[in-house]
Amino acid sequence: MKVEITVNGEKKIADVSPETTLLKMLRDEFDLTGAKLGCDVGDCGTCTVVVDGESVNSCLMLAARASGSEVLTIEGLATFQKLHPVQQKFEDLGALQCGYCGPGMIMSAKNLLDKNKSPSVDEIRDALAGNLCRCTGYTKMIEAIQEAAKEINTTNAL
Ligand code: FES
Ligand code: FES
Structure with missing residues (x-):
């Protein structure tokens, strides 16, 4: 079909x-x-x-x-010149190890930030609830998403 x-x-x-x-x-x-x-x-x-x-x-x-x-x-998400802020912050903060969960995590996070510009930690946890990571804790990912939110809000405010 x-x-x-x-x-x-x-x-x-x-x-x-x-x-x-x-x-x-x-x-x-x-x-x-x-x-x-x-x-x-x-x-x-x-x-x-x-x-x-x-x-x-x-x-x-x-x-x-x-x-x-x-x-x-x-x-x-990325252009040739620039990663999406969520991708960049995951990289900056070393939020991934093997990276296998990364594309799914990043898409869930990106979709969250499209709908909620300043999510709380609980809201981030909820958004990532369906994404499992077998390597890391989720702390760095949550920090990365918070940092990405700050960057997006700053860029939009300029
Ligand atoms: S491969 Fe789709 S939820 Fe695991
Ligand atoms: S970084 Fe390996 S599964 Fe998440």
């Missing part, structure tokens, strides 16, 4: 089987391998992307269901 979606601002079309997930389509049809396959059952969040403004586990969403949607993946 034909699926037409917009990914990171670009219109894309793929011919996929009805059981193909959004994650599989992004990775196999569009070579967007930032979103990772972890548990494949909706528990780990490493496949998180943003679909029409909502964070979703792309391993659980059928590609067909995303037809007509706007999808944002980790590849759509």
Whole structure:
């Protein structure tokens, strides 16, 4: 079946089987391998992307269901010149170790900051609740998200 979606601002079309997930389509049809396959059952969040403004586990969403949607993946955040503030602060604060959970964490954090410019620690914890990390604690990630929020607010105020 034909699926037409917009990914990171670009219109894309793929011919996929009805059981193909959004994650599989992004990775196999569009070579967007930032979103990772972890548990494949909706528990780990490493496949998180943003679909029409909502964070979703792309391993659980059928590609067909995303037809007509706007999808944002980790590849759509940075420009050649500049990382997104969430990416930059994760790097600056050493918030990741192996990095496998990173794309999902960063997409959840980015989507949170799009909706809530100054989230509390509890709100950040809630936003990351579906994203698991097996390497680090979450403290540095939360700090990185708070720092990113400050930077975004400062930049918007200029
Ligand atoms: S791979 Fe999708 S939630 Fe784990
Ligand atoms: S940094 Fe390794 S799983 Fe999170």
